[in-house]
Amino acid sequence: xxxxxxxxxxxxxxxxxxxxxxxxxxxxxxxxxxxxxxxxxxxxxxxxxxxxxxxxxxxxxxxxxxxxxxxxxxxxxxxxxxxxxxxxxxxxxxxxxxxxxxxxxxx
Amino acid sequence: xxxxxxxxxxxxxxxxxxxxxxxxxxxxxxxxxxxxxxxxxxxxxxxxxxxxxxxxxxxxxxxxxxxxxxxxxxxxxxxxxxxxxxxxxxxxxxxxxxxxxxxxxxxxxxxxxxxxxxxxxxxxxxxxxxxxxxxxxxxxxxxxxxxxxxxxxxx
Numbered sequence: 001x002x003x004x005x006x007x008x009x010x011x012x013x014x015x016x017x018x019x020x021x022x023x024x025x026x027x028x029x030x031x032x033x034x035x036x037x038x039x040x041x042x043x044x045x046x047x048x049x050x051x052x053x054x055x056x057x058x059x060x061x062x063x064x065x066x067x068x069x070x071x072x073x074x075x076x077x078x079x080x081x082x083x084x085x086x087x088x089x090x091x092x093x094x095x096x097x098x099x100x101x102x103x104x105x106x107x
Numbered sequence: 108x109x110x111x112x113x114x115x116x117x118x119x120x121x122x123x124x125x126x127x128x129x130x131x132x133x134x135x136x137x138x139x140x141x142x143x144x145x146x147x148x149x150x151x152x153x154x155x156x157x158x159x160x161x162x163x164x165x166x167x168x169x170x171x172x173x174x175x176x177x178x179x180x181x182x183x184x185x186x187x188x189x190x191x192x193x194x195x196x197x198x199x200x201x202x203x204x205x206x207x208x209x210x211x212x213x214x215x216x217x218x219x220x221x222x223x224x225x226x227x228x229x230x231x232x233x234x235x236x237x238x239x240x241x242x243x244x245x246x247x248x249x250x251x252x253x254x255x256x257x258x259x260x261x262x
Binding site: 018031033054057058059060061062063064065066067068069070072073074075076077078079081 | 174175176199202203204206207208209210211212213215216217218219220221222223224225226227257
């Protein structure tokens with residue numbers, strides 16, 4: 001199942017400007033602490049890592065735990081240094097992997 | 108001087124006891140207690156002292172649904188090459204696990220502010236720790252009242 005990822009990056013920015021990046025991805029983030037109706041534990045299924053690279057250089061990374069709500073939403077900031085691609089990558093349990101990217105033009 | 112290459116019986120026993128202790132410690136209780144939160148914080152900061160201040164935790168004081176709680180952490184830092192925030196860690200007291208999120212940032216962030224949404228199993232205190240590039244740790248806290256609990260409910 002392909003996860004739906006949404007990223008919000010400004011299309012253009014001035015050099016040196018601080019931009020806000022918002023990311024949202026669809027995922028159940030099953031904690032592994034819940035039980036079903038017959039008492040068996042529902043196995044953990046979460047996104048564990050999120051990284052963001054700006055023209056190949058990592059600018060933001062996060063380790064997620066089961067306490068993160070379903071459909072992880074993460075926002076952060078970065079300096080607009082040069083035109084290029086901002087790439088996002090999520091990895092998690094059961095071989096989960098998703099990617100997204102956005103282009104930014106810096107004047 | 109003892110031979111470095113081989114383990115004596117005493118050393119062997121010490122190693123075995125240590126391994127047994129580690130296995131014991133790894134049995135986690137169903138609910139994180141303030142003590143386990145302290146342990147989780149210690150595993151991040153090590154022996155360094157944690158100072159109060161600089162970190163602002165934005166969480167609603169009263170939460171109806173613990174399944175999605177908005178969280179923002181802002182650290183007071185100029186974010187220059189010489190003075191910046193390296194990492195932000197968020198912990199809770201009473202969820203099944205004390206960790207919430209660990210974030211790596213750097214001077215390229217420009218502004219040390221992150222936000223996300225997390226779960227809360229009970230009315231409790233949330234703690235955010237910021238690690239600066241000079242090796243100091245700063246702490247911010249927020250109390251949250253939760254009416255509908257997350258994490259432990261059955262389907």
